[in-house]
Amino acid sequence: MPLDPDQRTRLLAAKARALVADASNADASELRVTPFPGGALVRAATAAWCLLDDGAVRSLGAAMVLADREGIATLHVMAESVETSSIVSRRAEQFENAPTVWRIEGRSLVPASPASVPxxxxxxxAARELIGMLTAAGVDVTIEHGEIRGELRGLEIARVVESTEGTRLEVGVGRHDREAFTMVHGNLPTAKALESVIASVDAVRRADAEAHPLRRLAPEGWLRWRLLQDPHLIGAQVLQSVEPPTPRDSVKDIGASIAVGRDLSGQPIVVACSVGIDLDVVPTAADARVLNDPDARVVIVVPERDDHPATRRLAERLIGPAEVIGLSGEWRDRETAP
Structure with a gap:
């Protein structure tokens, strides 16, 4: 049985305290632990040690912000698995005064090696043959980590699924909705099913629509879609969507949506779109630059209300040019301005 959140938090705190006590020769009983979503931070002398929960790649930003808030210049980050520690290491080395990343082996710490570009x-x-059905329906086609998806204003409403039974286009907002739609409307031709879902989502995923759950899902994707229509809002000539650095498991997952393109002077840019206060948007944007164009300028775009000082401080620490743009007004509308 999986641990509940409180139990998991206590376990992370205890483990972090034990690891830091061994690594720093400190008395474990005197170490102060500060839990945060996805990890626990321990202060030892003039350094901070952060243990990330397994798989919590997106907690690096929170760890860096917390260390900055505590006034700690030296940050060590610990992670259990090779995959998590290597991705975090690749992201960390994009910053000035970079955190030191360690991989946990038993009760010992070994330096983590940065992940290579995948x-x-x-x-x-067979999957590509179904793209035509999506484009014919007026749906935006995105490819993320080998999966073809159909989106409407940044929200996934269809996906090409490959299995032992063959390749097919499933419609619906996310996996559970796709499964439910198939159960209820299994005999409906795929084109008709897609048309039905488009009509339902289009009616509520609009700037002037009333509050609706589908209006709140994947806001980062909606913001990216908005910029793809009007790249001049951020001083770009043209933009195209690309996959995020790590796969998204659900339409409810929070994480920056990424685009690449060129600014008005013709220079390459990597754009990370975020809505709400996402403390990991800067490491995610930096990783997207590594994966797409290491020489590009990073542009982080958020609604003006989400233009947080912590985001700007992290962006200032990036190696290489980076900019944070807060869009004023209702970013879903045409009147939006930088």
Whole structure:
């Protein structure tokens, strides 16, 4: 049985305290632990040690912000798995005064090696044959980590699924909705099913629509879609969507949506779109630059109300040019301005 959140927090705190006590020769009983979503931070002398929960790649930003808030210049980050520690290490080395990343082996810590740039995963030929159905319906096609998705204003409403039973287009907002739609409307032709979902989502995912759950899902994707329509809002000539650095498991997942393009002077840019206060948007944007164009300028775009000082402080620490743009007004509308 999985641990509940409180139990998990206590376990992380105890483990972090024990690891830091061994690494720093400190008395564990005197170490102060500060839990935060996805990890626990321990202060030892003039340094901070942060233990990330397994798989919590997106907690690096929170750890850096917390250390900055505590006035600690030296940050050590610990992670259990090779995958998590290596991705965090790749992200950390994009910053000035970079955190030191360690991989946990038993009760010992070993330096983590930065993850290499992965080889892009390409969809199969059978999966690509279904793209035409999406484009014919007026749906935006995105490919993320080998999966073909259909989006409407940044929200996934269809996905090409490959299994032992063959390749098919499933419609619905997220996996559970796709499964439910198939159960209820299994005999409906795919094109008709797609048309039905488009009509339902289009009616509520609009700037002038009343409050609705589908209006709140994937706001980062909606913001990116907005910029793809009007790249001049951030001083770009043209933008195109690209996959995020790490896969998204659900339409409810929070994480920056990424685009690449060129600014008005023709220079390459990597754009990270975020809505709400996402403390990891800067490490995510930096990682997206590594994966797409290491020489590009990073542009982080948020609604003006979400233009937080912590985001700007992290962006200022990036190696290489970076800019944070807060869009004023209702960013879903045409009247939005930088």
């Amino acid at each position: 080889v892009p995963v390409e969809p199969s030929a």
